[in-house]
Amino acid sequence: MIEMEHVTKRFAKDAAPAVDDLSLEIPEGVTVALVGPSGCGKTTTMRMINRLIEPTEGRITVNGDDVRAVDPVIFRRHIGYVIQQVGLFSHMTIAQNIGAVPKLLGWSADKIRARNEELIALVGLDQAMLTRYPRQLSGGQRQRVGVARALAADPPVLLMDEPFGAIDPIARTRLQNEFRQILQRVKKTVVMVTHDIDEAVRMGDRIAIMRSGKIVQYDTPDEILSRPVDAFVEDFVGADRALKRLSLYEVSQVMQPAVDATATAKIALDADLRNALSAMIAANTDRLAVVNAAGTPVGSVTRDAITAL
Template sequence: MIELTNVTKKFGNKTAVNNFSLHIEKGSLTMFIGPSGCGKTTTLRMINRLTPYDKGNIVIDGTSVNDIDPVELRRNIGYVIQEIGLFPHLTVFENVAIVPRLLKWEQKKIEQRVREILELVTLDQSFAQKYPLQLSGGEKQRVGLARALAAEPEILLMDEPFGAIDPINRLKLQDSFLEIQEEIKKTIVFVTHDINEAIKLGDKIAIINEGNLIQYDNVSKILSDPANEFVENLLGQDRNIKALSLEKAKDYVLKDGFIT
């Protein structure tokens, strides 16, 4: 679905992303994590060409992103950021409908899609006529997600979308997001600085440091077999407990009265 091959990006003399290669499967949720300034957001932004890369190539469904008109590319890729970026003078309906209108959808189709997407992100239809100032932080984030999904993109890029939300509502948003992804099965690239969030949400995790991809694998493999000391430190001393949290009761079989 998304293929990054030997991608490099420099800002002046500083290499932000160094010879970065990664394959992201269709319908998967891939988490980018690493310390501040490691290149995770730069890598995300190169996928939709908000940041141009200097070397290498990024291919989506067999086509280099450099061969796609950047405006057209961004209209077909959902994008959610921590600041949300809702237009304060527009209602929720108008915010969600922005990309469908740019794509010249018929009004009836737009209205139907806004209703569907508000239901998907568990917002009552009455929210359609509210303005951003009338919303809580969690509600704004749901509207931001709704707007990113409104035009039914196959790819969704998310840059620390829950980072500014308080811990309790953040957990609720994570749970809701997993339920939504289970239904829509989009190809999602999600930047986070929170290892617990990465473990909870991700199908795979890409661990990045100083512009280099340190380890890329499914969550259980990273927890059981960290590539080096940097990854071990990122995972924390309780990584075995984190690994246990991935287990589900249905994976265990009761035999002769004992769990096996």
């Protein structure tokens, strides 16, 4: 787990602190999304965890070890890091990029090759990509390589700064979903910075909302969306927070098992409730037939069941 205790960062003596007496506890295996407006201190908070920035005051521990007590260069090899704008080494092939940290750790060439092949498949890219250079990849492909590289040495902690920032909205949603699936397979403690509340809701087990170097609310997405602590958070999460909250639930969670033969429109069992409501509005109806992956009706969902939630 990562623990930050009363951490303050002042870049200049007389300047307002970039991070101001911040305390945050991140349990093992949990993904935390740090969100907030530009300049609120997200990147600074993240970079203090792997000591790319030294705190002015306060204490940070990773798995009980004070980060100041360990050699920062060695320490960083055990923390995966995806930076804003990916930052692949342009003069190195994709294989060399992904294998950079394992090489520093002294892995054998065979072991690195096998790991590269495993990771490139994990992030959904073709093996042929391994011999290419970053400029020969699309932005989305480079972003996947960035994730693969961060995972290479199987670090328990992953820090990701706007990891999907450079991708168009459709590819972005797909990559977010894929990354969530990857995280279900490889248990990691993840700190992800984003300024996009939708990304935070989709990716985070917990969300920390920051403002002027402080955390104003640290809660599950459901809590943040249903009970914002103040007007700032309420404004930040957006007027559509009730709809956003629906995207956290699946149709299967409010489905009634009785198949409704009169329902004219249908929805997949694993669709989210926001899409279910949208389908109802589009079809001008207040109930949908729920179908499984094979297209067989397995139940029904009503507008009342959704609004009751």
